[in-house]
Amino acid sequence: MTASNESVIAALRQLVAYTKLEDGQSQSFRTRAYEKAIDAIAATSDPVGDLSMAELKRMDGIGDSTARKIVEFSSNGSIGKVDRLKQRFPPTMLDLMRIPGLGPKTVLLLQEELDVIDVEGLTEAIEKQQLRSLPGLGAKSEEKIANSISLLGIHSDETRTPIAEAMDVAKRVMAELDGVKGVLRIEYAGSLRRLSETIGDIDILVTAEAGSPIVDAFIGLPGVTAVLGSGGTKASVVMDDRIQVDLRVVPDAAFGAALMYFTGSKGHNIALRQRALDRGLTLNEYSLSEIDTGTIVASNTEADIYHRLNLRWITPEVREDTGEIAASGDGTLPDPMHVSDLRGDLHVHTDWSGDGRSTLREMLDAAVVRQLEYIAITDHAEDLAMNGLSRERMLEQRDEIHEIRCDYPSLALLHGAELNIGPDGSIDYDPEFLTLFDFGVASIHSHFGLPQNEQTDRLITAINNPAVTVVGHPSGRRIGTRPGVDFDADAVFGAAEETNTALEINSHLHRLDLAATLLRRAIETSGVMFAISTDAHHTSAYSNVQWGVAQARKGWVPKERVINTLDTDSFIEWIGKKRNS
DNA sequence: GCCGTTTTCGGCCCGACTGTTTTCAGTCG
Numbered sequence: 186m187t188a189s190n191e192s193v194i195a196a197l198r199q200l201v202a203y204t205k206l207e208d209g210q211s212q213s214f215r216t217r218a219y220e221k222a223i224d225a226i227a228a229t230s231d232p233v234g235d236l237s238m239a240e241l242k243r244m245d246g247i248g249d250s251t252a253r254k255i256v257e258f259s260s261n262g263s264i265g266k267v268d269r270l271k272q273r274f275p276p277t278m279l280d281l282m283r284i285p286g287l288g289p290k291t292v293l294l295l296q297e298e299l300d301v302i303d304v305e306g307l308t309e310a311i312e313k314q315q316l317r318s319l320p321g322l323g324a325k326s327e328e329k330i331a332n333s334i335s336l337l338g339i340h341s342d343e344t345r346t347p348i349a350e351a352m353d354v355a356k357r358v359m360a361e362l363d364g365v366k367g368v369l370r371i372e373y374a375g376s377l378r379r380l381s382e383t384i385g386d387i388d389i390l391v392t393a394e395a396g397s398p399i400v401d402a403f404i405g406l407p408g409v410t411a412v413l414g415s416g417g418t419k420a421s422v423v424m425d426d427r428i429q430v431d432l433r434v435v436p437d438a439a440f441g442a443a444l445m446y447f448t449g450s451k452g453h454n455i456a457l458r459q460r461a462l463d464r465g466l467t468l469n470e471y472s473l474s475e476i477d478t479g480t481i482v483a484s485n486t487e488a489d490i491y492h493r494l495n496l497r498w499i500t501p502e503v504r505e506d507t508g509e510i511a512a513s514g515d516g517t518l519p520d521p522m523h524v525s526d527l528r529g530d531l532h533v534h535t536d537w538s539g540d541g542r543s544t545l546r547e548m549l550d551a552a553v554v555r556q557l558e559y560i561a562i563t564d565h566a567e568d569l570a571m572n573g574l575s576r577e578r579m580l581e582q583r584d585e586i587h588e589i590r591c592d593y594p595s596l597a598l599l600h601g602a603e604l605n606i607g608p609d610g611s612i613d614y615d616p617e618f619l620t621l622f623d624f625g626v627a628s629i630h631s632h633f634g635l636p637q638n639e640q641t642d643r644l645i646t647a648i649n650n651p652a653v654t655v656v657g658h659p660s661g662r663r664i665g666t667r668p669g670v671d672f673d674a675d676a677v678f679g680a681a682e683e684t685n686t687a688l689e690i691n692s693h694l695h696r697l698d699l700a701a702t703l704l705r706r707a708i709e710t711s712g713v714m715f716a717i718s719t720d721a722h723h724t725s726a727y728s729n730v731q732w733g734v735a736q737a738r739k740g741w742v743p744k745e746r747v748i749n750t751l752d753t754d755s756f757i758e759w760i761g762k763k764r765n766s
Numbered sequence: 767g768c769c770g771t772t773t774t775c776g777g778c779c780c781g782a783c784t785g786t787t788t789t790c791a792g793t794c795g
Contacts, residue, residue, distance in 0.1 A: 470782095
């Protein structure tokens, strides 16, 4: 049993926390090196627990020492250095470090001076007013730390918020700030703008002539349950007792620089700032400027700043410091896809499905508004309990689609189905009935817990079925609530490529399936094609396509690898390659 | 601890806010 990437990352996070205590500082070069290694592992789909020392060291940011620790963890289930540090620093001291405002220096001070090593001890010490006797701390610190203890739950690693929920909060905050006098521009930034799957804090950027009025309005917004800090240009609050929202206000002329700074990632920013220094420039959240003279050379737009650093604008989704800067510099970063590149939608439900909410005509009318050239209606097939369509109902729907077709001359209308992949890879209906469909998307809706070899066989069996043109939301994950099925990605990519079967990039923020790491792996190691689909159950869900396209960008997917960027004739030809083979 | 068109040592991004300081240390992003 080898260690999963998640468990390796968790172990390295522990290593970081203990090393901060050992070093007595929050940002030693060692801890930064470990954190860089964590980022590298998070960005790869390689199972690092299976890699050799040499293979690990080939990864950017992993050197001899960290590679050895990963191998050690993979074989022993623990890292010796962590075990040793645990003797010196009880694990409860890590809980103290999670309290907002408490860093390694203060936590060490608490241990040395007051023998405080856990949250209970700290609470007692505060009640006895012992903290104010320590150097650098006073009555106000005591009060602040007491308040912070109540926020502990919001800052633990387990409470990252799924992107769909965080996006809702961000949109709400932005809508409310939009009405505040003096606000010029508002944008969300941070990991939300990078389309991370889960979000720690929501970052909101506002431009305005004066910061204070905006900050005041922000900390008074409905739903704000705690104010963590506020100054003239920035503030942090907790919304709905649940998620931290950070606001930053800058002058409008600094919008581009601020958006870059606030979008991150940290690693991307550090790399860019280094690149600036190499060119005699310095980059901060206000501008890119000359070191010698202070003259501003770019600040207004992100593109201006990238250009002055001899880079093409880099789409936010790929700013993870995983090679995007070098790729932008040498022109190998794919051109970012746009919603307008898509000509068709290949996964659309209607109210014929039990869970569909809009009628066929409503979905088609809205598709025309989207200026789509082709669409596949793919209601649930019969094996899906409650929501699936029987053969009789499918034939009725086929008739309706046939009748309605002439009302939509601009739209090539395909009658498809969302087929269910059974535990053995079989799908609904029978081969003869399946030939009645113009199109088939097959998805996993059950049996999520099978072992990897069975999931892999199951997917490949479905991929080999001539009725299956696209595999829908291939992993079946629901971000934050259900992990995807465990499958051998390379084997599935290979089978799909060989049979001209596309893999879906599902646009729902709850799904974003396939994951970006797998997309990037697929692009680099196979020729498999993708379909960006909305899986819309209502006309309003068509707008989710923006997230599917953003997910493709995050996975470095060029539009040449997406079948629904093809024009209608080329698309029909492409799907015919499998159906007619 | 990592890394290398100033390579095997000597560097390593930048600024806001807070509380405790009379000029700065700690924390955070």
